[in-house]
Amino acid sequence: MVSDGDREELRGQVLATRRREYDEDDVRVRPGKSSRPRTRTRPRHADAVEGFVTAVDRGRYTCVLPGAADDAPAVTAMRARELGRKSVVVGDRVGLVGDTSGAPGALARIVRIADRSSVLRRTAEDDATTAEGRLERVVVANADQLVIVSALADPPPRTGFIDRCLVAAYDADVEPLLCLTKADLAGPEAVLGYYAELELPYVLIRPDSALDALRSLLAGRISVLVGHSGVGKSTLVNRLVPDAARAVGRVSAIGRGRHTSTSAVALRLPPVAGADDEGWIIDTPGVRSFGLAHVSADSLLHGFPDLVEGTVDCPANCPHTAEEPACGLDAWVAAGRADPRRLASYRRLLASRAGEGDPRGEPDPRNPGDPPAGA
Numbered sequence: 001m002v003s004d005g006d007r008e009e010l011r012g013q014v015l016a017t018r019r020r021e022y023d024e025d026d027v028r029v030r031p032g033k034s035s036r037p038r039t040r041t042r043p044r045h046a047d048a049v050e051g052f053v054t055a056v057d058r059g060r061y062t063c064v065l066p067g068a069a070d071d072a073p074a075v076t077a078m079r080a081r082e083l084g085r086k087s088v089v090v091g092d093r094v095g096l097v098g099d100t101s102g103a104p105g106a107l108a109r110i111v112r113i114a115d116r117s118s119v120l121r122r123t124a125e126d127d128a129t130t131a132e133g134r135l136e137r138v139v140v141a142n143a144d145q146l147v148i149v150s151a152l153a154d155p156p157p158r159t160g161f162i163d164r165c166l167v168a169a170y171d172a173d174v175e176p177l178l179c180l181t182k183a184d185l186a187g188p189e190a191v192l193g194y195y196a197e198l199e200l201p202y203v204l205i206r207p208d209s210a211l212d213a214l215r216s217l218l219a220g221r222i223s224v225l226v227g228h229s230g231v232g233k234s235t236l237v238n239r240l241v242p243d244a245a246r247a248v249g250r251v252s253a254i255g256r257g258r259h260t261s262t263s264a265v266a267l268r269l270p271p272v273a274g275a276d277d278e279g280w281i282i283d284t285p286g287v288r289s290f291g292l293a294h295v296s297a298d299s300l301l302h303g304f305p306d307l308v309e310g311t312v313d314c315p316a317n318c319p320h321t322a323e324e325p326a327c328g329l330d331a332w333v334a335a336g337r338a339d340p341r342r343l344a345s346y347r348r349l350l351a352s353r354a355g356e357g358d359p360r361g362e363p364d365p366r367n368p369g370d371p372p373a374g375a
């Protein structure tokens with residue numbers, strides 16, 4: 001039996017544990033009984049204005065308001081507590097309240113995140129059975145196109161990494177575009193040969209190349225650049241968006257970039273004749289790995305459209321691994337219907353998801369079949 005006195009004491013404890021920091025969200029003026037709304041379903045913040053998140057830096061979100069003039073100042077915002085644990089990422093469309101003037105020192109609040117048309121994710125590792133493997137990062141929201149940037153040399157292309165990006169793109173329902181940079185240093189034949197069976201759109205970039213073809217592929221869309229450090233993502237963004245002023249790094253002697261860019265930033269593309277909406281390009285920091293723990297084993301195959309048809313004669317629940325003698329993919333490749341290197345890459349991903357491999361898309365000493373393209 002709990003006595004009244006005990007009850008009072010318990011209540012005191014509950015109140016004490018609930019005591020916490022208050023912010024302006026907690027301030028509520030209680031309306032008189034008669035005017036109090038009968039239901040709580042009334043939309044909150046009906047006055048929120050729409051913003052597009054272009055950068056995230058230590059809890060501060062840079063947002064632009066649609067229709068704002070190009071030279072209008074961006075709005076700086078923080079998350080409202082009511083968003084809970086939902087993360088806000090570059091590309092998100094959000095509802096903003098408070099001071100959205102963009103004046104120096106003004107701070108707005110993000111009170112809503114609109115439904116996302118796409119979510120591009122990667123995990124630190126492939127293995128969903130470990131904590132590190134499950135650590136999932138949302139790269140960007142609402143992208144229409146994943147521009148997979150790979151240098152043809154310095155650093156050398158890694159088709160294993162490109163294959164991972166393709167899986168992520170198909171999984172997120174984002175269209176892939178292969179962007180091969182540093183075409184002044186090496187030819188694209190080896191990489192393009194590897195993808196010959198895929199209808200994969202690509203562009204070749206050299207320092208003096210005209211960017212018209214790329215610009216027309218980017219017009220009116222939200223495109224995100226991903227790739228290893230030093231492949232030339234920021235260099236490209238600076239060429240596409242003349243006032244972007246993205247820092248550009250040097251590729252160090254061992255052929256690795258230095259991770260010059262440290263956070264994702266969306267930049268509005270200059271207008272293209274004939275297109276209503278200019279589109280956005282999102283520069284991202286170089287990644288070493290593109291872990292796919294969030295992608296089911298079945299979905300991995302979607303990154304290999306040249307292999308899909310080869311699985312129609314597989315037994316039910318075929319794991320498609322090299323250990324499965326009845327897997328139809330071996331015959332498919334033996335008949336010359338797909339490149340054996342593609343099957344090897346797919347199987348390396350399957351093995352990696354099972355916790356056996358290297359998620360970096362780099363050569364694995366146990367899998368010498370994944371040399372840099374062209375080697």
Ligand SMILES: Nc1nc2c(ncn2[C@@H]2O[C@H](COP(=O)(O)OP(=O)(O)OP(=O)(O)O)[C@@H](O)[C@H]2O)c(=O)[nH]1
Pocket residue numbers: 181182183184185205206207227228229230231232233234235236247248249250251257258259260261262284285286287
């Ligand atoms: N030769 C040649 N060098 C290039 C080309 N594109 C970029 N570079 C050089 O490659 C180096 C790295 O370029 P960045 O644009 O900083 O590379 P990034 O992909 O943004 O790298 P992170 O920000 O570290 O991810 C710079 O020294 C560029 O000048 C190209 O087409 N040809």
Ligand SMILES: [Mg+2]
Pocket residue numbers: 233234235247248249260261284285286
């Ligand atoms: Mg960069």
